[in-house]
Amino acid sequence: MASYSKAIIKDAIRCGSAPSGEALPRGEYDIDHREGCVGFCNCQDKRAFTLSLDAFIQHLHEGRIALAG
Numbered sequence: 299m300a301s302y303s304k305a306i307i308k309d310a311i312r313c314g315s316a317p318s319g320e321a322l323p324r325g326e327y328d329i330d331h332r333e334g335c336v337g338f339c340n341c342q343d344k345r346a347f348t349l350s351l352d353a354f355i356q357h358l359h360e361g362r363i364a365l366a367g
Contacts, residue, residue: 304328308357315346323349326366336351 304326311322323345327338336354339346349357357363 303330304366305336306364306366307338307362308364311349311357311362313349325329 306326306357307322307324309324309335313320313322322335322338323340325340325343327345329339330337331351332348335348335350337348354363358365
């Protein structure tokens with residue numbers, strides 16, 4: 299099984315209350331699996347957030363997130 303340490307947010311992903319939720323910034327993030335969620339971090343810009351594992355998988359399947367080695 300492949301192991302990925304980076305993800306690229308390619309499309310708008312809203313967090314918070316829909317539809318007024320804030321859009322997560324597009325770009326490349328370091329990722330790590332946590333208890334029931336996936337952590338994203340862009341250390342250069344000091345951006346960090348988490349998505350539930352279900353939301354991460356949904357966005358991955360819909361093409362909003364891509365995995366990079």
